[in-house]
Amino acid sequence: MSREPAGGELPIASHDDVVRVRQLARSLAAAAGMSLVDQTKIVTAASELARNTLVYGGGGTARVERVERPSPRAGARAGVRIVFSDDGPGIPDVDQALAEGWTSGGGLGLGLPGARRLVDEFDLDTEPGRGTTVTVTKWCR
Amino acid sequence: MSGGAGGEGRIAALLGSREEAVLDRWTALVAENVRGRLTERELRAELTELYGLLARVHDDADGTVRGELRAALAEMSRSRARQGFSPSETAVGVFAVKQAVLEAVEESGDTEAYREFARFSAFVDDLGLVTFETYAAEREQVIADQAEQLLELSTPVVKLWDGILGVPLVGTLDSARTQIVMESLLQMLVETGSEHAVIDITGVPAVDTEVAQHLLKTVMAARLMGTDCVISGIRPQIAQTIVGLGIEFGDIVTKATLADALAYALDRSGVSVVKAV
Numbered sequence: 001m002s003r004e005p006a007g008g009e010l011p012i013a014s015h016d017d018v019v020r021v022r023q024l025a026r027s028l029a030a031a032a033g034m035s036l037v038d039q040t041k042i043v044t045a046a047s048e049l050a051r052n053t054l055v056y057g058g059g060g061t062a063r064v065e066r067v068e069r070p071s072p073r074a075g076a077r078a079g080v081r082i083v084f085s086d087d088g089p090g091i092p093d094v095d096q097a098l099a100e101g102w103t104s105g106g107g108l109g110l111g112l113p114g115a116r117r118l119v120d121e122f123d124l125d126t127e128p129g130r131g132t133t134v135t136v137t138k139w140c141r
Numbered sequence: 142m143s144g145g146a147g148g149e150g151r152i153a154a155l156l157g158s159r160e161e162a163v164l165d166r167w168t169a170l171v172a173e174n175v176r177g178r179l180t181e182r183e184l185r186a187e188l189t190e191l192y193g194l195l196a197r198v199h200d201d202a203d204g205t206v207r208g209e210l211r212a213a214l215a216e217m218s219r220s221r222a223r224q225g226f227s228p229s230e231t232a233v234g235v236f237a238v239k240q241a242v243l244e245a246v247e248e249s250g251d252t253e254a255y256r257e258f259a260r261f262s263a264f265v266d267d268l269g270l271v272t273f274e275t276y277a278a279e280r281e282q283v284i285a286d287q288a289e290q291l292l293e294l295s296t297p298v299v300k301l302w303d304g305i306l307g308v309p310l311v312g313t314l315d316s317a318r319t320q321i322v323m324e325s326l327l328q329m330l331v332e333t334g335s336e337h338a339v340i341d342i343t344g345v346p347a348v349d350t351e352v353a354q355h356l357l358k359t360v361m362a363a364r365l366m367g368t369d370c371v372i373s374g375i376r377p378q379i380a381q382t383i384v385g386l387g388i389e390f391g392d393i394v395t396k397a398t399l400a401d402a403l404a405y406a407l408d409r410s411g412v413s414v415v416k417a418v
């Protein structure tokens with residue numbers, strides 16, 4: 001096999017950057033041995049969260065990395081973790097933001113709740129005026 | 142003193158008196174790096190122009206020479222970027238002049254010129270930055286142009302049958318793409334009066350809420366013109382992701398394959414396909 005792709009931190013300042021985050025997520029997920037379905041799920045979640053970082057967070061970063069389970073089951077230890085951070089306005093009402101169909105922009109309001117369902121671990125850390133950090137992890141099955 | 146390449150003028154004087162030798166050396170150093178892709182003649186002509194400007198920077202009271210120098214460098218970097226030279230191959234074209242001049246200074250044994258060299262060197266470094274910035278901007282432009290070409294290439298609208306259009310989508314469906322797809326689809330609808338359209342997303346790697354919203358908009362716009370759209374090519378992993386996200390396509394007909402979608406549209410147009418006996 002060819003070289004393992006390296007993870008890393010990518011800026012999110014434009015739509016092209018969103019595409020780059022998606023591509024890096026895809027290559028790490030594939031290298032980790034994730035099934036096509038799971039690859040597509042983490043890539044789609046990455047797409048949603050990166051776009052939120054850009055549109056609502058006013059830009060930020062995404063750190064994409066390969067992670068190992070602390071107590072691995074045979075052959076299913078690898079995963080991909082992505083941390084999206086911005087110093088934007090934060091989310092005043094988290095429950096509302098996570099509710100299906102709620103949007104403050106012109107979206108479908110499915111990005112956050114959808115991304116949460118597509119991954120195995122989802123953590124949303126936000127404070128009005130301070131910014132938002134969303135951490136997601138998807139494990140190989 | 143203009144504080145530029147000339148300093149107190151010893152290097153300027155050197156550039157004047159040793160023109161042939163320094164130019165020869167500069168050309169040779171750069172030629173090593175761009176071997177084969179530029180002829181010695183082309184290179185020499187390019188560097189002679191730069192050299193002439195460099196030699197005149199010393200008494201450039203109003204900055205015209207500097208401006209010309211920057212413009213000439215920018216032009217050179219742009220053409221290098223277009224021709225596919227690497228950033229370092231491009232930058233060396235400028236930086237190599239330091240080496241050539243330093244050798245001439247060493248030969249002259251002029252200690253004053255040595256002292257001026259630090260300033261000359263810093264000046265050339267600045268020029269190197271100009272080169273690099275122009276190069277980078279031009280590469281971005283090349284990439285943007287290519288992306289745009291791809292954009293247009295990959296969004297054809299084809300006639301599948303009388304009254305049935307096909308829109309095979311390949312790649313990422315962003316807002317710009319969607320706009321083009323929508324426009325060409327609606328245009329073709331007007332031209333052909335088709336009542337059915339099949340939007341095939343077999344070549345779309347992921348469908349997120351943005352892509353879904355774009356698809357929905359396209360379907361709605363076509364509907365307003367009296368055309369029924371079928372979305373086909375929803376692969377298993379995409380189907381699962383769409384469900385995971387909670388996207389609903391409402392009453393839009395979806396089919397697994399383009400063939401299924403075509404059969405459906407034919408049937409709806411009253412065409413039946415039978416095997417010849």
Ligand SMILES: Nc1ncnc2c1ncn2[C@@H]1O[C@H](COP(=O)(O)OP(=O)(O)OP(=O)(O)O)[C@@H](O)[C@H]1O
Nearest residue numbers: 052056057097103104107108109110111112132350
């Ligand atoms: N990084 C962020 N910073 C501030 N607000 C955010 C951030 N991410 C999400 N939000 C808020 O949460 C809301 C819901 O986000 P979600 O992604 O679910 O929907 P959307 O982006 O509005 O639409 P969709 O993602 O379906 O196109 C957003 O409308 C926005 O108000």
Ligand SMILES: [Mg+2]
Nearest residue numbers: 052107111112
């Ligand atoms: Mg969103």
